[in-house]
Amino acid sequence: MFPKGTKRKFSDSGEEPVSSSDQGQAASSAAAARTLSSSYSLQRQSLLDMSLIKLQLCHMLVEPNLCRSVLIANTVRQIQEEMTQDGTWQIMTQALAAAQCPADRLVATEVLCRQTDAAAQAGQSPKPFSGDVETEVTMSTLSPVSPQLSSASYLAGPFGEQVFGTFEIKHPAPPPDPALEELFSDVDPSYYDLDTVLTGMQSAPKMGPYDLLESLSSHGPTALSSSSSCRSDLNELDHIMEIIVGS
C-alpha cells in the first residue's frame, strides 16, 4: 500500500520536508518540495482516514480494546494538531462543509455534525428517502418520533449516533445515487470529533452494521461499498432493530 523504502513517510514534525535548496536548482527543488510535501500530505491524510475507520470498527460484538482505541485516538489527535498548525485542517473542513449542496445530503451531514441534539434533529425534513420502500420499512420499525431521530435515538452514546446514524441514513434505494456516493466518499468532520469518539466508546452498544464497516475498510479509506452490499446489510440492521425494539 505504501512505497517501500520511503524514509520520509511520517518522520518529521510537520515542517516542509525540503527546507533549503540551491539557487541554481530552485525551481526543480521547489517543485520537488511541493511533490514531496503533497505526497506527505497524502500519506498523512490516508493515515488519518485509516485511523478513523479503525476507531469505528471498534464497535463489535465484544467490548472494544480500550488501549488500542486510546492509542489510535491519540494518533488522530496528533495528525489533527499538525494539520491545524499548517493550516490544512481548516481547508479540509471547509471543503467538506461546502460539499453539502443538495438538500437531501444536507440532512445526513447536518445530523452527523451535531452532537446529541434532539431538538436540532427534529427540525430536519425526512424528504430524501420518502420514495424508497426499503428505507421506509426500516424507518418505520424505529421509534416513531422522526426518521432522523429514530435512526439515532436507540443508541446510547453520541458517537454511536453519529457513526451508526450515518449508516442508517445511508441505506437508500437500489440505484446508486451519485450524489450520495460522493458524500459517502468523504470522511465527515463529525468523525474527527474525538471527544465523542472516546465518550461513545464507553457507552455505545455493540450493534451496528459492522459488516458494512468491514467492507469499507477492505475497499480502502476513501472508497465505499456499493449500495448492493448496503442492501444486504439492511437485513442485518432490520434484525438488530427488531432486537432493540423488542418486537
Add this chain to the structure above:
Amino acid sequence: MMGAGGGNSDVQWCFSQVKGAIDDDVAEADIISTVEFNHSGELLATGDKGGRVVIFQQEPESKDQPQCRGEYNVYSTFQSHEPEFDYLKSLEIEEKINKIRWLPQKNAAQFLLSTNDKTIKLWKISERDKRPEGYNLKEEDGRYRDPNTVTTLRVPVFRPMDLMVEASPRRVFANAHTYHINSISVNSDCETYLSADDLRINLWHLEITDRSFNIVDIKPANMEELTEVITAAEFHPNQCNTFVYSSSKGTIRLCDMRASALCDKHAKMFEEPEDPNNRSFFSEIISSISDVKFSHSGRYMMTRDYLSVKIWDLNMETRPVETYQVHEYLRSKLCSLYENDCIFDKFECCWNGNDSVVMTGSYNNFFRMFDRGYRQDVTLEASRENSKPRSVLKPRKVSTGGKRKKDEISVDSLDFNKKILHTAWHPLDNIIAVATTNNLYIFQEKLN
C-alpha cells in the same frame, strides 16, 4: 543447574516437546493466551482463548537418561471461564484466559489464579491417589446395603487407586472491574494479590471475594480526556508494599502502599526521553509498554515495548540501564504494521532463573534471548521443522540490508500471523516454554 555463569555463550537449546494440534487450521478456542511455570518449575500452566487451563507436569528425571530433564505431560485440564453476556451493555465477555499466576505451594495442593477480562478465579488442584474401601453400609459400587445384612463391623481402609487430579474453584472474585483485566500479581505476603484493568488497580485478599480495595485509579473525570491506560502491573518479589504499573505512554510508575490508601501518586516514575530522530506518528504507539516484569532479585525490572526490551534499575528513573532491540528492522514498516493492527500486538517478556538472560517473542515464530552478562543475543525459531527430539536449534537471522545471505530471511518474507507473544522460563533450570498461536514448544538446554 545452569551452565557456568548461565551465560548464553555456553547454552545451546534443543527441541524437547511440542503440544497442541498439528494441522494449520487453527481453532480459535485453541489459541494460547498465557503460559506460566509454577514456583518449583514442576508444573507448567497454559490458558487459551476457549477459557481452558491445561497444566503439564514434569516427569521425574530418570536415571537411565541423565542427559534429559523430565518431559512435561498433561496433568490436569479444566474449563476455567465460560463466555458471558453483559446484558446492560449488550456485549459479550470473552472467556479467554488473560493471565495465570501460581501461588507458592503451602501444602499438598496447588493453587493458581486465572483471570479473563472481568473475573478472577482461585483454583485448587489436588491429587487423589487413595480411596477408602470397606464401608459398612455401602457396597463398593456405592449402593447402600440393607442394614439387616450387616452382621460385623469393620473400619474402612485407604487403598491405592489410579491417580486422579481434581481442579476445583475455591474463590471467584467478580464484579470489581469495569474495564478489561490485563494483569494479576500475587503479593510476596501470599495473602493478597492485585488485579489491574485499563484504568484501575484493585487489591484483594485471597480469602475475601466480596470486597476489594482500589489502589490506583487513572480514570479521568471526563472520559473525553482519556489519553493513557494501564497496560500491566506487578508486585515487587520481596517488598510486599511495592508494586509497579506500566502505561500506554511508555511510563512505569512504582507505588508504595504504605504512603496512602490510594496510590495515585507514584513514588517513582520511570520514563526514557523520546529520541527526536525517531519521532513519527507511531512513536507513542510503539512506546506503549506491553509487559513489565521484576527480576527475581527485585533489583531490576524489565519492560517490553513494540520494538525493544528495556532493563531498568529501580534506583534510576531517568533511563533504562540496558536496551535490547528485538526487531529493529520493523521500524521502517510501522505504517503497514499499523494498517494490519500488528503494531498493537502485546508481547510478553521473561527472566531466567538467575536474571542473567531475558527472553521475548517476535514474528515468524521467532523468539529472542538477550544475555545481559555476555552481551550476546540470539534469535531462535519455534517450528515443526525443527522438532526432531533433542535437535539443536539453529540461530536464525533476518537480513536487513540489500544483500540476503544464505539461510537469512528477508523482512518481507516474515509471517506476521505467526507471532510469539507468550514465553516462560523455568525458575531454576534452562527449560523454556514458548507458545506459538496454538502450539506450546518446550526447549531444553543441551546437556552432555
